Amino acid sequence: RFAAVIFDLDGVITDTARYHYLAWKRLAESQGVHFDEAFNEHLKGIDRMGSLELILASATRRYSDAEKLALATEKNEHYKELIATMTPSDLLPGAVAALDDCRAAGLKIGLASVSRNAFTVLDRLGITGKFDYVVDAGTIAKGKPDPEIFLKAARELRVTPDACFGVEDAVAGVSSIKAAGMYAVGVGDPQVLAAADIVIPDLTQFRLEQYK
Ligand code: BG6
Ligand code: MG
Ligand code: MG
Numbered sequence: 001r002f003a004a005v006i007f008d009l010d011g012v013i014t015d016t017a018r019y020h021y022l023a024w025k026r027l028a029e030s031q032g033v034h035f036d037e038a039f040n041e042h043l044k045g046i047d048r049m050g051s052l053e054l055i056l057a058s059a060t061r062r063y064s065d066a067e068k069l070a071l072a073t074e075k076n077e078h079y080k081e082l083i084a085t086m087t088p089s090d091l092l093p094g095a096v097a098a099l100d101d102c103r104a105a106g107l108k109i110g111l112a113s114v115s116r117n118a119f120t121v122l123d124r125l126g127i128t129g130k131f132d133y134v135v136d137a138g139t140i141a142k143g144k145p146d147p148e149i150f151l152k153a154a155r156e157l158r159v160t161p162d163a164c165f166g167v168e169d170a171v172a173g174v175s176s177i178k179a180a181g182m183y184a185v186g187v188g189d190p191q192v193l194a195a196a197d198i199v200i201p202d203l204t205q206f207r208l209e210q211y212k
Helices: 016-030 037-043 048-056 065-083 095-104 118-125 148-157 171-179
Strands: 004-007 108-111 164-168 183-187 198-200
Touching: 004 148, 016 037, 016 048, 016 065, 037 048, 048 065, 065 118, 095 108, 108 148, 148 164, 148 171, 164 171, 171 183
Parallel strands: 004 108, 004 164, 164 183, 183 198
Antiparallel strands: none
16 A cells, blocks of 8 residues: 655664764753753654754753854764764664565655764665665754655655655654654654554564555
8 A cells, every 4th residue: 555665764774863862961961951861752853953952941041042053063073973983783673674675565765864964874874775765854944743854755755645654763753754644653662652553663573564
């Protein structure tokens, strides 16, 4: 029934969600803001400036736009150091098999990540060529949970949203998929990703024939 699949990147295909966590934690703590896994859950899938705003909402003072830009840049420089040493061995188990199963089934394959580092990460993982279309996060006006990014991927893949399914690890990402009118496969905790149509613990459990 599906003509296309649209994958998220961070936390689905590779464990960059961990690197985003580490980089935000250091940044938050440098500003005296307590940062833990539970708070980080709210940041997954949220774009860079949006994430910073959520962190600074807990700070004891206000920040100018110039200060915010400097902090976002500092976080990104740290994140870039963390991803610089990535190799294809950093693909999560089941990721390549899932992409190859979709390809074998004749699906078009898109990537919808709000990360401005997505092209670099795909390149380091050696899987750029497995996608028919990768959204350039720099062209997106509204990040997840807005449906814009998944709708853009569908449009560029020349398929209607109802013929697509999305694969996401973030609450905001699942909301984005559902708001786009697509079927959502959550990757992670079923209680956290309750809005998804189906939840699998990781991509080793990806079963195309079960999604309808
Ligand atoms: C998303 C991540 O994919 O990209 C978020 O889930 C991250 O944690 C966001 O903040 C933006 O990433 P970047 O690389 O543009 O700062
Ligand atoms: Mg993600
Ligand atoms: Mg993402």
